[in-house]
Amino acid sequence: MSPVDKNLQTQIDDNLRRIFEEDARADLPDTLLTLLNRLDEVEVPQPAASSESGGLAADKDGATS
């Protein structure tokens, strides 16, 4: 496939931004608000390496292109 025309790319990115902003404007559901309110009650384990949170490059995760 040929590269996307610059103007079209701008339109695409504008739409992508719109999708994201609409989702980001939505109110958080009660379940997440409750979670945040009760976060202090969550028992925090002593530091232990996690493959999913050990840093930005910690988990290559095998997602295919």
Next chain:
Amino acid sequence: MNRQDAKAELVGHMKVLRAFAMSLTRNSAAADDLVQDTVLKAWSNMESFEEGSNMRAWLFTILRNTFYSSRRKAARESEDVDGVLTGKLAEKPAHDGRLQYADFLKAFDTLPPEQREVLTLVGALQYSYEEAAEMCGVKVGTVKSRLNRGREALAVAMQISENEPMELTDNATRAVVAANGGMIG
């Protein structure tokens, strides 16, 4: 980082985090579950967060890793994942007149999450290729490749909508399928 400071910053990222979850799942309930899992993991592993670094990027990484872990697990539990996915990708988007925003959304929904992910990070949020690659745990070239294929599929859908030649509808489907690495006849 002080836990209360961390919590305050975490709360500040919640809506954006949920929007990113929506870009991957395209489903509100699934996005909420994903954000919940992400917050709990982040909270439990806050010691591994480097104060002064980008918490949003850190949260995005946890979220997308959690998403793909769950997806792989679900794939192992389903024998017909490829068939379902292929069928979904083969669905033709509705083209009644100019491609409107709703149609763009439909086209976006048909893309694999790996492409939606980089389209969101680079196209919508303007992260650099390098930043997106780091968050996704892939090479910069992979980010560019996914981004290009995603944009090309969306571009084909938009151009077809503008020109409205119904005979090209199959080409739109072909473009989406091809962008997803599918076989077309």
